[in-house]
Amino acid sequence: MPGTPLEKIRNIGITAHIDAGKTTTTERILYYTGMSYKIGEVHEGTTTTDYMDQERERGITITSAAVTCEWQGYRINIIDTPGHIDFNIEVNRSLRVLDGAIFIIEGVAGVQPQSETNWRLADRYNVPRIIFINKLDRTGADFFRATATLKEKLDIVALPLQLPIGIEDKFQGVVDLVEMKGVIWEGGELGAKYHDAPIPAELAEQAREYRQLLLDTALSVDDAAMEEYFEKGNVALATLKRCIKAGTISGAFRPVLCGTAFKNKGVQPLLDAVVDYLPSPIDVPGIKVAALEGEDEGAQAERRVIKADPKAPFAGLAFKIINDKYGTLTFVRVYAGTLRSGDTVLNTTKGHRERIGRMFQMHADKRAEIKEVSAGDIVAFVGLKDTATGDTLAVAGDPVVLERMAFPVPVIDISVEPRTKDAVEKMTLGLQKLAAEDPSLRLRTDPESGQTILSGMGELHLEIIIDRLKREYGVEADIGEPQVAYRETISRAHTETYTHKKQSGGAGQYAEVKVLFEPVERNGGIVFENKVVGGTVPKEYIPAVEKGIRAQADTGVLAGFPTVDFRYTLLDGKYHDVDSSALAFEIAAKACFREGMKKAAPIILEPIMDVEVTTPQDHVGDVVGDLSRRRGLIQSQESSGSTIIVRAHVPLKEMFGYISDLRSMTKGRASFTMQFHHYDPVPRAIADEIMAKSA
Amino acid sequence: MRSSRLHWMRGRTEEGPGEARTVEWIGWDETGRAVARVVRLQGPLFEGWRLYRAVALDPDGRVVELRPTPPEGADWLACIGGRVVGRAALPLQAVRTAEAALG
Incomplete structure (x- = not known):
């Protein structure tokens, strides 16, 4: 549908906890919208x-995949995202560029940890969303309990627009509270056939009650709609839909629908809701430009907003890179303007020009070439030479830089070595390309062992990378045991002065720096401050001091792990007219860091994971006892039907191989998920062990 | 057909970024007398050097409700005369509460 008016475009994502049914729902959407002739199945x-x-x-x-379909004359661009926490970067970058999202919640378990994490991400990017309570055909499914978990765990106003007719194996359809009618799926035809029906008598009272709640909640966002209600005792369908859309976009409430995608029930009304309640690119406020260097990130109100307008100067954000046999594909969300293939744009993040080669509308791994893109589109460009995830593309006449993306911190390291010596170069190239695609993957060389170290989000993430290295780049690699990505920091302030002097024969080197090292709060990063007065360290050497300390911070003083969360303030220094240079100041800064850190009470930090174990009641004692032995702190135990959900904070170090222990402990009846929560100092005995290993 | 016994009309509005929102609905009876009102809790407000987060005003703009924190799910007050007769999370619910209190 090229040339679709902006108000008829929906850019949405589908996101949820692992196995809640995202891909299954997407498959049904593609089938009912005529984009595929048969329903594919995950299993x-x-x-x-x-x-x-x-x-x-x-x-x-x-990996997230983009597909496009059409429903009721609207173009819906959908991004299906992964559920596993190891691939959370895909959810992160997708939510960043979408105008709306469907959150799928499992009808048995309700809100699960990954739903919570993704919900917070959507909050961060202000993404309007609707909720689909899925799997209502499953044993133990309970629409009302699942809806209650939305309030409990996400602290939101969940507003049911539907009620289920029947539950578990008797689930037949829904009560539509907006139009006050029943909708029944007939079975057969893969769910494509359904019809309106009267609301079943046994649900009439409950439907009236929830209809009133819907009116009370939805109309409260619109004074004119309230007046219409006071006057007529009801409101027109268009008024109610307008209010639901306004409340969805503002986040005043979150509409809740239900069904079972796997059994082909409830998906078509979900598509109607996408069209009716999720915003088009012109319904959202627009994207803010990035804060200038040194500007307060919080002062957002002052920053310029780029609104969706095909006639405005071009501005787009690169949010995903894929390397395949045809070259590098750069996925771009176009926020403003229009672009034709062959045009030249400016990568305003890096400050260089890029020529747009070919442009494609993506349909998962298939592509259709297009000649023009404009505001609201999500497309892929071929031919960009040096554009990375998070970079802005704009025109030279209005070189805006859009708000940057934040990437998660890797928590697991593995060493990688090619099986044959001649594959070294191929492996490095392959890993560099994979790291360019995936900002949550980091690559470095251990300065002492010379080994290549891959850092990622979890065991599965790194396993997939190694597998891709083999399949896509033909490199067989041996990997080391997964290692925890420890960090180092300091726990007290210390001022260190260091003089670097080499003045015997030939050109000399002289630099002196006096640096105050101080701890900052967790996740505070590395902060540099320059308090030099009177030119004791000339201006041109200050960047060298900053560079030296940042470079040295990659190798901590205790066990060689990156040092984080500290501030370093350059207080004073000395220089020599002839012998001082940027290199001399960099060397002095590095040595100052090494000496200073040792005296600033350095400590090692370890990643603590948020672990959720779902176990049958009779094994809960074993599970809790085992988590405690793993240095875990139990956060909560909740019952959900016949199972208990145990939540704990456990050091990642203690979680390697946990799945096999859990299976044997519970005869394979329990399952668990975990995600990174925070960094904490390691106990003394373990710190000694880590340091001894690295010595 | 009207759903309520009283004629409800907009009262005070709250100015802010975007559209002004009604923070008070006034219920008029058949004789044109304002007999009820529903008022949205407001705040924060400094009063006697203390910060209060839940503040509602009477018809003359005077404070009728002052609390350190708003009660859970009770953003709207239903008032008959100067008296608070109930609270509700949403304005339409507060309207029903006020009408029910009228008997």
Whole structure:
């Protein structure tokens, strides 16, 4: 549908906890909108959006996939995202560029940890969302309990627009509270056939009660709608829909729908809701430009907003890179303006020009070439030479830089070595390309062992990378045991002065720096301050001091782990007219860091994971006892039907291989998920062990 | 057909970024007398050097409700005369509360 008016475009994501049914729902959407002639299934490895070999083999989504479909004359661009926490970067970058999202919540378990994490991400990017309570055909499914978890865990006003008719194996359809009618799926035809029906008598009272709640909540966002209600005792359908859309966009409430995608019930009304209640690119406020260097990030109100307008100067954000056999594909969300293939744009993040080669509308791994893109589109460009995830593309006449993206911190390291010596170069190239695609993957060389170290979000993440290295780049690699990505920091302030002097024969080197090192709060990063007065360290050497300390911070003084969360203030120094240079100041700064850190009470930090174990009641004692032995702190125990959900904070170090222990402990009946929560200092005995290992 | 016994009309509005929102609805009876009102809790407000977060005003703009924190799910007050007869999370619910209190 090229040339679709902006108000008829929906850019949405589908996101949820692992196995809640995102890909299954996407498959039904593609089938009912006529984009696919048959429904693919996750367990058969035949879905459209899970196109990678690893996705089909494992039955999980690893990379987000964009597809486009049409419903009721609207173009819906959908991004199906992974559920596993190891691939959270995909959710992060997708939510960053979308105008709306469907959150799928499992009808048995309700809100699960990954739903919570993704919800907070959507909060960060102010993404309007609707909720789909899925799997209502499952044993133990309970629409009302699942809805209650939305309030409990997400602290939101969840507003049901539907009620289920029947539950578990008797689930037949929904009560539509907006139009006050029943909708029944007939079975057969893969759910494509459904019809309106009267509301079942046994649900009439409950439907009236929830309809009133819907009116009370939805109309409260619009004074004119309230007046219409006072006057007529009801409101027109268009008024009610307008209010629901306004409340959805403002976040005053979150509409809740329900169904079972796997059994082909409830998906078409969900599509109607996407069209009716989620915003088009012109319904959202627009994207803010990035804060200038040194400007307060919080002072957002002052910053310029780029609104969706095809006639405005071009501005787009690169949010995903893929390297395949045809070259590098750069996915871009176009926020303003229009661009034709062959045009030249400015990468305003890096400050260089890029020529747009070919442009494609993506449909999972298939592509359709297009000649023009404009505001509101999500497309892929081929031919960009040096544009990374998070970079802004704009025109030279209005070189805006859009708000940057934040990436998660990797928590697990592994060493990688090619099986044959001649594959070294190929492996490095392959890993560099994979790291360029995935900002949550970091690559470095251990300065002491010379080994290549890959840092990622979890064991599965790194396993997939090694597998891709083999399949896509033909490199067989040996990997080391997964290692925890420890960090180092300091726990007290210390001022260190260091003089670097080499003045015997030839050109000399002289630099002296006096630096105050102080701890900052967790996740505060590395902060530099320059308090030099009177030119005791000339201006041109200050960047060298900053560079030296930042470079040295990659190798901590205790066990060689990166040092984080500290402020260093250059207080004073000395220089020599002839012998001082940037290099001399960099060397002095590095040595000053090494000496100073040792005296600033350095400590080692370890990643603490938020672990959620779902276990049958009779094994809960074993599970809790085992988590405590792993240095875990139990946060809560909740009952959900016949199972207990145990939540704990456990050091990542203690969680390697946990799945096999849990299975043997519970005869395979328990499952668990975990995600990074925070960094904490390691106990003394373990710090000694880590330091001894690195010595 | 009207759903309520009283004629409800907009009262005070709150100015702010974007559209002004009604923070008070006034219920008039058949004789044109304002007999009820529903008022949204406001704040924060400094009063006697203390910061209060839940503040509602009477018809003359005087404070009728002052609390350190707003009660859970009770952003709207239903008032008959100067008396608070109930609270509700949403204005339409507060309207029903006020009408119910009228008997």
